[in-house]
Amino acid sequence: MILFFFLKLVSCENHKHRQKLMLDKKEHNYEKAILVGVITQNQDEDKLTEYMDELEFLAFTAGATVQKRFTQKLTQPDSKTFIGSGKAQEIKEYVKENEIGTIIFDDELSPSQLKNLEKEIEVKILDRTNLILDIFAQRAQTSYARTQVELAQYQYLLPRLTRMWTHLERQKGGIGMRGPGETEIETDRRIIRDRISLLKDKLKIIDKQMATQRNNRGKVVRAALVGYTNVGKSTLMNALSKSDVFAENKLFATLDTTVRKVVIGNLPFLLTDTVGFIRKLPTQLVESFKSTLDEVREADLLIHVVDISHESFEDQVESVNNTLMEINAHQKPMIMVFNKIDGFSYDKKDEDDLTPSTKKNISLEEWTKTWMGKSKYPTVFISALTKENFPEMKKMIYDEVMKIHISRFPYNDFLFEYFDNDEEEENNNND
Ligand SMILES: Nc1nc2c(ncn2[C@@H]2O[C@H](COP(=O)(O)OP(=O)(O)OP(=O)(O)O)[C@@H](O)[C@H]2O)c(=O)[nH]1
Ligand SMILES: [Mg+2]
Incomplete structure (x- = not known):
């Protein structure tokens, strides 16, 4: 869903309009969310709780209220859906029953995991990176901060576009499948790349001004x-x-x-x-x-x-x-x-407490x-x-x-x- 939204956005003709949309997109009005975290071999449960606490704080900062946390022990994340299919089903049922609008994962999901999960559960899915980018986008005040955030957002998006296309390509049978879909994505990729280099140029100019300012600060x-x-x-x-x-x-x-x-x-x-x-x-x-x-x-x-x-x-x-x-x-x-x-x-221990x-x-x-x-x-x-x-x-x-x-x-x-x-x-x- 999100990627689709992004695609629509970047195809938009008006640059200024697009830039505004890019930054203002997901304004959360305290939407209901759930968190998903995975315990792997090198993590213990206490750590996971700490990480989930932090994720909940991030979610709150972004404008979501967390209704429930789902965790799963895995030797390694599932390559297709990150979590196991049973857990995905459990989450799907909970989400439906409780009208949850957003699922937030503590780890970065691969583009295909994201796509598969959204298809399976049918709600908006964010990962940690996405969430942090969103908070930055909401909080960026000056044009300088906004430029930096927008650049980061496009850089996050670009490989996901590419890999999503690779994924589609494989589905369609690969080589020789040059259809309108690809042209569209190619165009979007080009627009994003142009935008990235434009933003980088803009930042370079600001960087120079800032460096001069720093040099002028005296001894x-x-x-x-x-x-x-x-x-x-x-x-x-x-x-x-x-x-x-x-x-x-x-x-x-x-x-x-x-x-x-x-x-x-x-x-x-x-x-x-x-x-x-x-x-x-x-x-x-x-x-x-x-x-x-x-x-x-x-x-x-x-x-x-x-x-x-x-x-x-x-x-x-x-x-x-x-x-x-x-x-x-x-x-x-x-x-x-x-x-x-x-x-x-x-917790002060009693003197006779020998634990x-x-x-x-x-x-x-x-x-x-x-x-x-x-x-x-x-x-x-x-x-x-x-x-x-x-x-x-x-x-x-x-x-x-x-x-x-x-x-x-x-x-x-x-x-x-x-x-x-x-x-x-x-x-x-x-x-
Ligand atoms: N109890 C207590 N709270 C504090 C103290 N110092 C800061 N806070 C609170 O901690 C919260 C965060 O403070 P900030 O000064 O915004 O922290 P920051 O490090 O600038 O945070 P970011 O800019 O978000 O990275 C605020 O609610 C402060 O009131 C302190 O000494 N004691
Ligand atoms: Mg601060």
């Missing part, structure tokens, strides 16, 4: 907030720069980069708030958000924000580190900021003695909401920025002396 250290989505980067940005960046309890609240001048002590530096990372970030998005990520790549210092109240925070840290590696920003100086300590809780401790029994104090304490990066525990431990964090940021400042701009003979005076900052921070 100041640049720090960037990085971290998993929804950990509190924008909230921290607002607290540090007294600005008003949009923050909310949904995923990907921030798509556009915001840069603010921040002064700690007497030391001015630039702080960038940027898009959050997520597990299995679609590659199309990483690529088309290249210049947004340039802010991270070109930063002198990374402030890695972690939501320590989230039960999967360790996985999230790993995920962020992997993405940093992918964009080649993993060797920069970094500060680890463990946020949301106000929301942190743990082995799990991660759920670890207090903050004990966490600091794990890998966290041994980290080569300065580490601090804060709450961006209550501002607990802000003086400690500010001193830490100050020290790191100062180190970089001295090595970078040795002739910038300003005397920056550290002091923590909020009143002074109030005056300095209004840029």
Whole structure:
């Protein structure tokens, strides 16, 4: 269904009209959805629950309410329908009975799996990538973000068009079957390719402007907030720069980069708030958000924000580190900021309880003695909401920025002396 819709879209004559449709397409009015996840050999059930929780949050952010979760244990996904046929039947019955409009899979489906499932169950089917692209499309505000998202959408679509055609071709008997169908798809493919190169050109121009802007920022250290989505980067940005960046309890609240001048002590530096990372970030998005990520790549210092109240925070840290590696920003100086300590809780064990401790029994104090304490990066525990431990964090940021400042701009003979005076900052921070 979706592919068909896309095809209709790209055949549309008017470019502007088409672009608008492309971005505005699936506006979900809190439609009813179900989730489907598969446990494979290298996953356990706890992990699956965590992944499904995240998928449900993504679905909610996109505008769907989840009615039920379906899971299945498989040694390997079915090549035709991803899940087994019995499970597909069970889902079909549930969907019919409960008038479900959307099925969301946690994994990326191959084009033929998607097609077979839609044929079998007869409702709209989305995979994780599709869902994330959709959220980005709904949330992109500036023309820059919209251009990046549109590029990612077309890049997602293009191989699916190709492979879908290959699939049809095989059905029809292959070579020699050159009919009107193919011409149509060929035309659509050409239109998409043209559009992709147009968007790339457009982005190149913007990239150049942004690079110039970055170069014009003068001799100041640049720090960037990085971290998993929804950990509190924008909230921290607002607290540090007294600005008003949009923050909310949904995923990907921030798509556009915001840069603010921040002064700690007497030391001015630039702080960038940027898009959050997520597990299995679609590659199309990483690529088309290249210049947004340039802010991270070109930063002198990374402030890695972690939501320590989230039960999967360790996985999230790993995920962020992997993405940093992918964009080649993993060797920069970094500060680890463990946020949301106000929301942190743990199951304190009774003293006579001799069952082995799990991660759920670890207090903050004990966490600091794990890998966290041994980290080569300065580490601090804060709450961006209550501002607990802000003086400690500010001193830490100050020290790191100062180190970089001295090595970078040795002739910038300003005397920056550290002091923590909020009143002074109030005056300095209004840029
Ligand atoms: N309890 C608690 N909530 C917080 C804290 N910091 C941020 N939040 C909440 O966490 C949610 C996400 O905050 P954001 O600042 O939007 O997070 P972000 O990292 O910018 O998220 P994206 O832009 O979506 O990647 C919001 O509802 C904040 O109010 C904190 O220290 N404690
Ligand atoms: Mg944000």
